[in-house]
Amino acid sequence: MPRKTGRETKMEIHFHGATRTVTGTLHEIRAGGKTLLLDVGLFQGPRDLAKKINTTFDFDIRSVDAVILSHAHTDHCGNLPNLVKQGFRGPIWCTPATAAITTLMLMDSAKIQQETADYLNQKKDKSWQGKIEPLYTMEDAQKTFTLFKPLPYNKPLDLGGVTVEFHDAGHTLGSAAMRLVETATNKTVVFTGDVGRPHAPLLNDPDPFTKADAVISECTYGGKTHAPISAMPTILSQVINDCASRGGILMVPAFALGRTQVMLEELNGLRAAGKIPQSLPVYVDSPLASRITEVHRQFESLLDPEAHALLQLFDFPGLTYVANPDQSKSLNNKKGPFIVIAGSGMCESGRILHHLKHHIADPNSTVLLPGFQAQDTLGRKIQNHLPWVPILGDRVPLRCHVETLDGLSAHADGPELLAYTKPLLGARVFLVHGEVPQAEAHQKTLQDAGFKDVTIPSRGDVAIV
Numbered sequence: 001m002p003r004k005t006g007r008e009t010k011m012e013i014h015f016h017g018a019t020r021t022v023t024g025t026l027h028e029i030r031a032g033g034k035t036l037l038l039d040v041g042l043f044q045g046p047r048d049l050a051k052k053i054n055t056t057f058d059f060d061i062r063s064v065d066a067v068i069l070s071h072a073h074t075d076h077c078g079n080l081p082n083l084v085k086q087g088f089r090g091p092i093w094c095t096p097a098t099a100a101i102t103t104l105m106l107m108d109s110a111k112i113q114q115e116t117a118d119y120l121n122q123k124k125d126k127s128w129q130g131k132i133e134p135l136y137t138m139e140d141a142q143k144t145f146t147l148f149k150p151l152p153y154n155k156p157l158d159l160g161g162v163t164v165e166f167h168d169a170g171h172t173l174g175s176a177a178m179r180l181v182e183t184a185t186n187k188t189v190v191f192t193g194d195v196g197r198p199h200a201p202l203l204n205d206p207d208p209f210t211k212a213d214a215v216i217s218e219c220t221y222g223g224k225t226h227a228p229i230s231a232m233p234t235i236l237s238q239v240i241n242d243c244a245s246r247g248g249i250l251m252v253p254a255f256a257l258g259r260t261q262v263m264l265e266e267l268n269g270l271r272a273a274g275k276i277p278q279s280l281p282v283y284v285d286s287p288l289a290s291r292i293t294e295v296h297r298q299f300e301s302l303l304d305p306e307a308h309a310l311l312q313l314f315d316f317p318g319l320t321y322v323a324n325p326d327q328s329k330s331l332n333n334k335k336g337p338f339i340v341i342a343g344s345g346m347c348e349s350g351r352i353l354h355h356l357k358h359h360i361a362d363p364n365s366t367v368l369l370p371g372f373q374a375q376d377t378l379g380r381k382i383q384n385h386l387p388w389v390p391i392l393g394d395r396v397p398l399r400c401h402v403e404t405l406d407g408l409s410a411h412a413d414g415p416e417l418l419a420y421t422k423p424l425l426g427a428r429v430f431l432v433h434g435e436v437p438q439a440e441a442h443q444k445t446l447q448d449a450g451f452k453d454v455t456i457p458s459r460g461d462v463a464i465v
Contacts (some may be wrong), residue, residue, distance in 0.1 A: 011187045011465035013216065015457040016058050017041060018433045022374045023075040025433060027216055028059055029189060031182040032161025035059075037067045038178070038191050038216070042078030042109070042135075044348050045376040047128075054079050054135055058460065061087050067147075068164055069094035070193030071175035072101035072257055074344075075374075078109055081140035084147065091149040093157065095166060097174025097299045099148040101257055101292055106141040108256070108288040110134065112349045123393050153207075158183075170196030170206035171410050172258040173296055173303070179209050187465050191216045194433065195412040195420050199229055201262050202296075204304045206412070210423040214465045217421060219434035220372055220411045223441025227407035236266055237275040239368055239403050244280055244337040248364035248400070253352045253379060255345035256289035258410050259370055261296060261314065263341055266408070268316045278318065283331060285322040285342040285351045322351075332358045336365065345371055347378035356382075357391045359400065366401040370408045375435060418445055428453040430463060 017026030017039075024043030029036045043053040061083065069092055070076055080092065080102075094102065113134035120132050151157055153176065156165040161183055166176035171194040181188045190212040198205045227235065243250045254260045264284070270276045284290060293314050296303070322328050328351050331340060343350035359365045360382070373379035381389045382402055388395045406413075412420060421429070429451055431439045439456045446454045457463065 011182050011185070011189065013189065013214065013430065013463040013465065014059065015430070015432065015459060015461045015463075017043065017053075017459070018075070019457050019459045019461070020436050020439065022220060022372065022433055022435060024053060024079070025076045026079075027191065027432070029180055031180065031187070032184060034065045034159055034162050035063050036159070036162065036180070037064055039070055039076040039193070040067060040080045040083050041075040044075065044346060044374055051135070054082060057083065057086065064088060064090060066090045066159060067092040068178055068180075069098060069102070070169065070178065070191065071172050072098050072105050073172065073194070073255065074105060074109060076193070077102045077105060080144045081106055081110065081136035084144045085136055085140045090147065092144070092147045093149050093151045093164065095152065095174040095176055096150040097295065097302055098176070099150055100295050100298070101174060102148070103145050104288055104291050104295070105257065106144060107138060110136055110138040110141045114138070116349060120393055126393065167207040167209060168204050168302075169193050170198070170200065170203050172196075173203065173299060177206070177209065179212065188212045189214045189216065189465060190424065190427070192218050192420070194218050194220070194410070195417055196410055197226070197229065197412050197416055200410070201229075201265050202303055204302070206420055208420050208423050212424045212427040214428045214430065214463070215421065215424050216430050216432055217417070218411070219417065219431045219439050219442040221406070221409070221413045222417070222431070222434050222438035222443075222445065223414050224406070224438065225415060226409060226413040229407060232266065232405070232407045233270055233275065235405060235407065237270050239366065239405070240270070240276045240280070240339070243364075243366040243401070244277060246364040247336050248362060248366055249336040249355070249359050250339045250366050250368055251352065251355050251359060252339065252341040252368045252370060253345055253347045254289075254341050254343065254370055256286050256292050256343045259345060259408070260284065260286065260289040260341055261293055262408060262410075263370065264314050264319070267339070271316065271318070280318065281338040282319045283322055283338065283340045284319070285328050285331065285340050285355070287323065288343060289341070290321045328354070331355065345379070346373055347382060353392055357394065357396055360389070360391070361397045361399045363399045363401075366403060369402070369404045371406070372409060372411065414442055414445055417442065418449060421446065422449065425450055427451075428465070429455070431456050
């Protein structure tokens with residue numbers, strides 16, 4: 001693939017991932033003689049399709065000058081070790097908090113992949129052929145960390161022909177939206193990454209950009225309106241109390257980054273207010289979540305002012321951080337009621353799988369889904385109340401209660417995303433990170449608001465700015 005030169009007068013956007021779906025974010029920018037990748041996320045879905053997408057890159061890795069990383073969620077950073085495994089050696093620019101958290105996330109991802117492969121390969125009754133291999137190893141993840149380069153918010157960086165600047169996206173600790181400006185032409189592209197909700201717990205509000213020729217925007221909840229954040233305590237306490245009254249186990253698949261910390265804050269507030277039983281045990285069965293909570297303490301300055309005094313709320317009576325696999329396994333034999341929070345957020349890996357396998361058939365128990373569940377993931381199958389679901393190689397009957405709490409989502413809803421994008425009126429908009437119904441709904445919302453050129457790209461599409 002020929003490299004661009006500084007004499008080029010066009011800016012190209014190549015869409016490689018999270019098009020007409022939510023997982024596997026990956027976009028390529030060619031401008032100012034540079035080739036830049038915006039995120040390198042892991043695609044989550046059917047095993048064979050996921051393997052094909054995650055191991056095959058639709059561009060020459062040797063031509064890539066740098067990666068610009070928006071945040072540390074797996075669907076945005078989780079395939080970086082594969083990029084490195086296949087030869088990438090350039091810098092990975094991200095905020096210092098994102099670098100710290102991504103280091104934890106990728107090591108955990110590599111470890112879980114190896115453990116899951118080992119578990120499935122030792123099964124005697126298999127519905128698949130051959131040996132399952134992890135996508136990448138811990139060694140691949142460690143090589144990736146050496147490439148991280150810190151870039152604070154609001155400090156433009158000259159990459160030679162292109163400048164990049166981060167603004168706080170308010171989605172997770174350290175999350176960033178980014179603006180890329182081609183030096184020679186002043187053409188500007190904004191990539192929203194994932195946009196958080198205004199007035200959400202813990203984090204500062206999203207800090208929008210106000211100028212762009214083109215916008216690559218997420219639309220996860222296009223056409224939808226979340227319940228007000230102020231209503232969350234009442235809704236959550238009802239779910240908890242209903243499950244506890246049945247003597248059931250409340251299983252919460254939660255991302256170790258962001259969602260777990262918000263859940264702990266909400267639970268502690270409900271407990272202190274007497275809205276849920278103070279004697280109800282809460283288990284965080286995720287060593288990764290425990291480590292990421294410590295990172296929140298290290299980067300306290302990035303949290304909103306009201307949250308500074310709330311860090312102690314990550315520790316309260318009745319809360320146990322499960323340290324090792326034996327302690328995790330012991331929960332399988334423990335009678336309810338109790339709450340267990342474990343990864344992963346879409347039920348595709350991690351310790352939540354073992355809790356689901358043991359308790360999802362119990363009509364007294366509840367699965368609480370506190371965020372978006374991508375198509376074809378186990379979380380979406382549970383959300384859709386399928387009679388049987390595949391868990392760790394077995395078909396397990398789904399008889400427990402299932403609740404979804406989108407109001408705790410770290411993603412802006414349709415009206416919030418419109419408000420975030422409105423200052424960029426006049427720019428071309430490319431909608432990504434959203435399933436087709438949500439993308440089409442948000443496309444109409446933007447057009448009704450005055451945006452003239454709103455496109456929903458497909459994988460492999462190229463746009464000229």
